[in-house]
Amino acid sequence: MFQACTWSNTSKKKQLDPANLSERDRVSIPADVKDFSYRNYVAYTIYAPLYLAGPILTFNDYISQLKYRVASIERPRTIRYGIRFLLVLLCMEVILHYDYVGAISKARPEWDTYTPAQLSLLSFFNLHIIWLKLLLPWRLFRLWSLVDGIDPPENMVRCVSNNFSTQLFWRAWHRSYNRWLIRYIYIPLGGSSFRNWRQTVRSVVTYLLVFSFVALWHDIQLRLLIWGWLIVLFMMPEWIAAALFPARKWEHRPTAYRMLCCAGSVVNVLMMMSANLVGFAVGLDGLQSIIRGIVHTWSGT
Amino acid sequence: MTALLIFHPLLRKLWNTVFPISARRSEGRRTRLDQRASFDYVFAIMFLFILHGFSAFKILAILTVNYQLATKLPRKSVPAATWLFNITVLFANELGQGYQFRSLASFISPPVNVQVEEGIQAVDSSLMSLGAWMDGYRGLLARWEVLFNITILRLVSFNLDYYWSIDRRSSDSLEVSIVVPSLYMV
Numbered sequence: 328m329f330q331a332c333t334w335s336n337t338s339k340k341k342q343l344d345p346a347n348l349s350e351r352d353r354v355s356i357p358a359d360v361k362d363f364s365y366r367n368y369v370a371y372t373i374y375a376p377l378y379l380a381g382p383i384l385t386f387n388d389y390i391s392q393l394k395y396r397v398a399s400i401e402r403p404r405t406i407r408y409g410i411r412f413l414l415v416l417l418c419m420e421v422i423l424h425y426d427y428v429g430a431i432s433k434a435r436p437e438w439d440t441y442t443p444a445q446l447s448l449l450s451f452f453n454l455h456i457i458w459l460k461l462l463l464p465w466r467l468f469r470l471w472s473l474v475d476g477i478d479p480p481e482n483m484v485r486c487v488s489n490n491f492s493t494q495l496f497w498r499a500w501h502r503s504y505n506r507w508l509i510r511y512i513y514i515p516l517g518g519s520s521f522r523n524w525r526q527t528v529r530s531v532v533t534y535l536l537v538f539s540f541v542a543l544w545h546d547i548q549l550r551l552l553i554w555g556w557l558i559v560l561f562m563m564p565e566w567i568a569a570a571l572f573p574a575r576k577w578e579h580r581p582t583a584y585r586m587l588c589c590a591g592s593v594v595n596v597l598m599m600m601s602a603n604l605v606g607f608a609v610g611l612d613g614l615q616s617i618i619r620g621i622v623h624t625w626s627g628t
Numbered sequence: 629m630t631a632l633l634i635f636h637p638l639l640r641k642l643w644n645t646v647f648p649i650s651a652r653r654s655e656g657r658r659t660r661l662d663q664r665a666s667f668d669y670v671f672a673i674m675f676l677f678i679l680h681g682f683s684a685f686k687i688l689a690i691l692t693v694n695y696q697l698a699t700k701l702p703r704k705s706v707p708a709a710t711w712l713f714n715i716t717v718l719f720a721n722e723l724g725q726g727y728q729f730r731s732l733a734s735f736i737s738p739p740v741n742v743q744v745e746e747g748i749q750a751v752d753s754s755l756m757s758l759g760a761w762m763d764g765y766r767g768l769l770a771r772w773e774v775l776f777n778i779t780i781l782r783l784v785s786f787n788l789d790y791y792w793s794i795d796r797r798s799s800d801s802l803e804v805s806i807v808v809p810s811l812y813m814v
Contacts, residue, residue, distance in 0.1 A: 357789060357792060357793030358789070358793060360793065360794075362661070363698075363699070363786075363789075363790045363793070365695055366665055366666065366669045367661075367665050367669075368691070368695055368786055369669055369672055369673070369688075369691060370664075370665045370666075370668035370669040370672055371668075371782060371786065372672075372691060372779055372782045372783060372786065373668075373672035373673075373675065373676055373687075373691075373779075374668055374672065375632075375636055375668075375671055375672060375675045376636070378672075378675065378775075378778075378779070379775055379778070380775075380778060381778050381781075383778065383781050383782065383785070384782075385785045385789060386782070386785050386786045386789040386790075387789050387793075390661070393660065393661045393664045393665055394659070394660060394661045395660070396660075467629065467633075470633065471632070471633040471636070474633060474634075474637050475636060475637045475640060476637075476640075476664075504781070507781055507785065511784055511785065511788055515707075543715075543718065544718065544777055544780070544781075545777075546722075
């Protein structure tokens with residue numbers, strides 16, 4: 328019986344149909360040694376649809392998709408994707424026409440003249456525009472690649488307004504890059520675990536390394552490094568809160584737990600707004616004056 | 629860009645009719661992989677030269693060095709060499725501002741001093757003027773180094789996937805020989 332068990336186990340491994348793999352298997356099952364040729368290497372690194380901005384495909388996934396067309400490449404799906412792209416483009420036009428927060432922050436206004444609520448909304452809508460600005464080229468290039476018969480990962484899998492957890496936010500924002508970071512940096516460094524103090528410290532260092540790389544990769548600028556470290560700092564309340572209020576213990580009081588999560592998510596959204604503003608919109612000076620503005624207005628009234 | 633979105637897949641259709649997949653298992657048979665990869669390869673080279681002009685040579689040089697690192701070094705040092713090389717390129721591209729051919733040439737043959745009416749003046753050497761001429765043809769996207777960050781990620785992906793592919797193969801055969809006896813013992 329045990330023999331049968333092992334046999335079925337190995338055959339199960341063998342039964343993976345190379346023509347019909349899931350995305351996960353396409354990434355993790357290595358290509359054959361002979362596939363790592365210079366021609367395939369250049370074809371992969373300079374694959375035209377994804378060369379300029381991604382989404383990032385791993386080499387194994389690319390080779391697997393060259394061998395067999397993936398099941399998800401279907402004409403109706405690609406057409407729907409194209410229509411969705413046009414709708415998002417229209418959305419961007421409408422937003423830029425009626426919601427010109429980008430122009431406001433570019434004009435470097437006197438931040439003191441804004442109320443805290445106005446400033447927060449300004450940051451929040453600025454984030455929307457950054458989100459759309461990144462979403463559009465990624466979707467265009469993915470569409471090109473889909474038309475060409477290669478299915479790369481979708482980069483933005485979540486609406487920017489639908490984020491209450493910092494950790495989930497980073498999983499859904501530039502997703503193919505997130506997968507890349509996890510596969511090539513985070514896992515080789517040992518991942519994360521919060522079982523005891525030593526492991527917690529090591530995990531925080533791992534996160535710091537990952538986000539430092541992310542910042543340097545975007546552009547070699549101090550404000551981006553600070554942005555990366557702020558992200559890690561801002562993830563900590565979530566980890567601490569998750570450790571203090573484990574979901575198991577609140578099973579019998581779901582409403583109270585939901586309220587706790589609501590409070591946490593408000594804090595998360597505020598922190599995320601400020602971190603991204605430092606990195607990509609107003610810089611550290613801008614953030615300082617905004618915070619000063621908020622505090623000043625509160626103490627003044 | 630939208631024109632490319634239509635033009636590129638059509639060109640592939642044409643390629644596929646000229647070079648069909650051969651069904652016979654004879655010598656030099658062409659698989660779907662070969663067909664697609666050779667199109668991607670040819671298109672990639674054309675695309676690079678149209679986008680970046682003479683700067684395409686710099687990109688191909690970086691690609692080649694990275695490829696040699698993955699395939700020629702002893703297996704143990706591949707990850708360290710990959711990270712070191714790619715992070716260095718990340719910084720060097722930023723600091724070197726895409727390596728102008730004129731300034732590269734000035735390292736080999738520096739400007740020469742020429743006697744003119746008012747005195748001595750530094751004039752570009754002939755190699756430097758060739759470099760300046762090459763800098764004049766930088767294609768549609770002159771600042772290739774700005775877009776290169778995303779390609780760096782693919783370079784790392786290739787090298788580490790290659791590194792792990794060797795790892796996996798040797799451990800796979802190990803796994804079978806270890807797992808089976810332990811199950812018998814149970």
